Amino acid sequence: MSIKKISQSIHRITLLVLLFSASAKAQIQKVEPPFWYAGMKNPELQIMFYGKNIAQYEASVSNNVVIKNVEKTENPNYVFLTIDTQNLKASELIFSFKMKNKVAFTQKYSLKERRANSADRKSYDASDMIYLIMPDRFANGNPKNDSNASLTDKENRKDPSGRHGGDIEGIIKNLDYIASLGATTIWNTPLNEDNDKQHSYHTYAQSDVYKIDPRYGTNEDYVRLAAEMHKRNMKLVMDYVTNHWGITHWMMQDLPTKSWFNRIDNYAQTHHRREVITDIHASKTDKEICLDGWFVPSMPDLNLRNPLVAKYLTQNAIWWIEYANLDGFRVDTYNYSDPTAMANWAKSVTDEYPNFNIVGEIWMHNQAQLAYWQKDSKIGAIQNYNSNLPSVMDFTLQDQIGSAFNEDEATWDNGMIKFYNNFALDYLYPNPNNILVFAENHDTNRINDGYKYDVAKYKLVMTLLATVRGIPQLYYGSEIGMGGDKSKGDGGIRQDFPGGWIGDKNNAFTKEGRTELQAQYFDFTSKLFNWRKLNEAVHFGKMTHYIPENNSYVYFRYTDTKTVMVVFNNNAKPQTIKTDRFKENIKNYKSGKDVITEKTFDLTTEITLEPKSAVVLELN
Known part of the structure; x- marks a missing residue:
C-alpha cells in the first residue's frame, strides 16, 4: 500500500473516531451513578443513562456482564439498566448502544476499588459530640468561589437571607478549633448544589445530588474534608434529603416519568400533621396530603413508591458514603416520605454498612411519636412496622430545654420536673443511648437568645447535654455566646461566625481574638466536652x-x-x-x-x- 493510501486510511479512521466520540458525547448527557464500586453486598446496580432518544437503542455491556433489567419510561430520553456486579473486580466496563445491530456509540463506566474494611466502618455513637455547622455562615476559606457563573444566587453578605460565602475550605481551616471544643463529629447542613434563585444558602432544595455546590467547593474538596477529619480521629456526617429536591433540579426540566415526583399535576402542600401516619382514625385524604404534598412550592416531593426513585436514592446515598468516606447520615424531614419506602431505604444502607448510624429528623412532640420511628420499636410493631432507622432526634427534650431553666419556682409540671418526666418515658425507646440530644439547631430558636445571654443558664444547658443519655449535638457559635432572633427570619439564627471572613474585627476562632465574654462560654464548653470524650460512664x-x-x-x-x-x-x-x-x-x-x-x-x-x-x- 502506498504512503498516500495509508495516509488516507488513517484520516478516514480518525474522522470516524471523532464522529463516534462526538456522537456518544451528544447522545449521553448524564450517567448516574457516575461510577460504582466492586464488591458491594448488593450486586445489583441500576444505572440511569440520559440523552436524546436514548431509549430507542439496544444496550449491551463488555466483560460478559449480565443486564438483568432494562427499564424505559414514557420519556425516551431515559433508560435505566440494571446489571449484576457479582464477582466483578474493579475494572472499566464499556456500554454499547446499538441501532439495527450496529453500534451507534459507547460509554465507559468504572467499577472502582473499595477502601479497606469499608463495609465495617465505625459510625458516630454516644461517645461522640456532634458540632452542627451551616457552611455558608461558618467561615469563608476561599473567597474566589463565593459566586458561580452557572448558578443564579450570588454572594451578598449584607442580605441576612443571601449567600455569605462560607465553604468547605473554611471548615477545613478551622478543624482544630472544632476539635478543641471536644467535638468529635461534624454535621454540615447539605452541601450539594442548590440553584434556587434566592435563599439557596440552606441547600435543602438541591438541583444536583451528585455534585457539591461550586460555591462550597468541589467533590474533591468534600473528600478532602473527610480525610482531614479522619487524620484528627473525627467523623463526618452528611445531611441527606430523601423527601424532596429543589424546583431547579435538572430533572424538573425533563422528567424521567411523571411519577418521579408526587402531585406533579395537582399541586398540594403538606399540612405537616405527621400524626396521621400512625393515627388509626386518620382519613386517607389526610395521609395522602401529608406524605405526597410538597414541603414548600420550591421543593418537589419525591415519590419513593416508584421503584426507580427508591433505587436512585438508595444508590446515591451509598455512593456518597463510599466516595467521600462518610461516617454517618442525618436525614432531613424523615417522616414526610412513604414509611415503607423509607424503611427499605434505611435497611439497604445499613445492610451495606452494618455499623452505620443514621439519625432521622422526626420533629414531633411526644415520646411515643418519636420512639415509633426508631429501629425495632415495640410501638411500631403494634402496626407491624419497623423503620430500620437507628436514631431519632430528641425533640421532646429540646422542647423542655427551651424553657425549664427560666423557671425559677418549681410547680407540679414546671422547672426541673420537665427533665425528669422526659427521661421517665425512655422505656418507649428501643435504644435511648442512640438518640440525638440537642438544645437547638438551624431551624429553632437560639438558646442564648431565649435565655437572654445568661452565661449561667447556658452552662446548665450544656451540663445537661453532656451528661444525659444519647448523642449530644452543639450548634455552631453557641459556644461563644452567639444568639439571634428567629422572629426576624431564618437569617437571624444563621449568622456568620465572627472571624470566618477577612476583615472581621472579632476573631472568635482564636484564644487571642475572643472577647472576655466569648471566652467564658468557650472555656466552659471546651472543658466540659473534652472531659466527656474520656468518660465512658456518660x-x-x-x-x-x-x-x-x-x-x-x-x-x-x-x-x-x-x-x-x-x-x-x-x-x-x-x-x-x-x-x-x-x-x-x-x-x-x-x-x-x-x-x-x-x-x-x-x-x-x-x-x-x-x-x-x-x-x-x-x-x-
Missing part, C-alpha cells in the same frame, strides 16, 4: 435519677467501675441538698470532684450549690 453507662425537689435535680451515670453524679440547682437562690437520699448510688463513695472547677465535695452529709448552677462530680 457514654453508655446506666442512668438513675431522682424526683426533683425544690427545683433541684440529681442523677447518676455509672458503669461497674465509674460513677458520675450530676446535681442541678435551678433556683435563683443557693440550695443545700442532703445526700443521704442518694445512698443507693453514692454507696461507699466519700467525695466527688467537680470536673469543671476541680473542687472536691464531701458526699457524706450535704452539698451546697450556688444559684442557677450545676456540678458534675466524679465520685471517689
Whole structure:
C-alpha cells in the first residue's frame, strides 16, 4: 500500500473516531451513578443513562456482564439498566448502544476499588459530640468561589437571607478549633448544589445530588474534608434529603416519568400533621396530603413508591458514603416520605454498612411519636412496622430545654420536673443511648437568645447535654455566646461566625481574638466536652435519677467501675441538698470532684450549690 493510501486510511479512521466520540458525547448527557464500586453486598446496580432518544437503542455491556433489567419510561430520553456486579473486580466496563445491530456509540463506566474494611466502618455513637455547622455562615476559606457563573444566587453578605460565602475550605481551616471544643463529629447542613434563585444558602432544595455546590467547593474538596477529619480521629456526617429536591433540579426540566415526583399535576402542600401516619382514625385524604404534598412550592416531593426513585436514592446515598468516606447520615424531614419506602431505604444502607448510624429528623412532640420511628420499636410493631432507622432526634427534650431553666419556682409540671418526666418515658425507646440530644439547631430558636445571654443558664444547658443519655449535638457559635432572633427570619439564627471572613474585627476562632465574654462560654464548653470524650460512664453507662425537689435535680451515670453524679440547682437562690437520699448510688463513695472547677465535695452529709448552677462530680 502506498504512503498516500495509508495516509488516507488513517484520516478516514480518525474522522470516524471523532464522529463516534462526538456522537456518544451528544447522545449521553448524564450517567448516574457516575461510577460504582466492586464488591458491594448488593450486586445489583441500576444505572440511569440520559440523552436524546436514548431509549430507542439496544444496550449491551463488555466483560460478559449480565443486564438483568432494562427499564424505559414514557420519556425516551431515559433508560435505566440494571446489571449484576457479582464477582466483578474493579475494572472499566464499556456500554454499547446499538441501532439495527450496529453500534451507534459507547460509554465507559468504572467499577472502582473499595477502601479497606469499608463495609465495617465505625459510625458516630454516644461517645461522640456532634458540632452542627451551616457552611455558608461558618467561615469563608476561599473567597474566589463565593459566586458561580452557572448558578443564579450570588454572594451578598449584607442580605441576612443571601449567600455569605462560607465553604468547605473554611471548615477545613478551622478543624482544630472544632476539635478543641471536644467535638468529635461534624454535621454540615447539605452541601450539594442548590440553584434556587434566592435563599439557596440552606441547600435543602438541591438541583444536583451528585455534585457539591461550586460555591462550597468541589467533590474533591468534600473528600478532602473527610480525610482531614479522619487524620484528627473525627467523623463526618452528611445531611441527606430523601423527601424532596429543589424546583431547579435538572430533572424538573425533563422528567424521567411523571411519577418521579408526587402531585406533579395537582399541586398540594403538606399540612405537616405527621400524626396521621400512625393515627388509626386518620382519613386517607389526610395521609395522602401529608406524605405526597410538597414541603414548600420550591421543593418537589419525591415519590419513593416508584421503584426507580427508591433505587436512585438508595444508590446515591451509598455512593456518597463510599466516595467521600462518610461516617454517618442525618436525614432531613424523615417522616414526610412513604414509611415503607423509607424503611427499605434505611435497611439497604445499613445492610451495606452494618455499623452505620443514621439519625432521622422526626420533629414531633411526644415520646411515643418519636420512639415509633426508631429501629425495632415495640410501638411500631403494634402496626407491624419497623423503620430500620437507628436514631431519632430528641425533640421532646429540646422542647423542655427551651424553657425549664427560666423557671425559677418549681410547680407540679414546671422547672426541673420537665427533665425528669422526659427521661421517665425512655422505656418507649428501643435504644435511648442512640438518640440525638440537642438544645437547638438551624431551624429553632437560639438558646442564648431565649435565655437572654445568661452565661449561667447556658452552662446548665450544656451540663445537661453532656451528661444525659444519647448523642449530644452543639450548634455552631453557641459556644461563644452567639444568639439571634428567629422572629426576624431564618437569617437571624444563621449568622456568620465572627472571624470566618477577612476583615472581621472579632476573631472568635482564636484564644487571642475572643472577647472576655466569648471566652467564658468557650472555656466552659471546651472543658466540659473534652472531659466527656474520656468518660465512658456518660457514654453508655446506666442512668438513675431522682424526683426533683425544690427545683433541684440529681442523677447518676455509672458503669461497674465509674460513677458520675450530676446535681442541678435551678433556683435563683443557693440550695443545700442532703445526700443521704442518694445512698443507693453514692454507696461507699466519700467525695466527688467537680470536673469543671476541680473542687472536691464531701458526699457524706450535704452539698451546697450556688444559684442557677450545676456540678458534675466524679465520685471517689
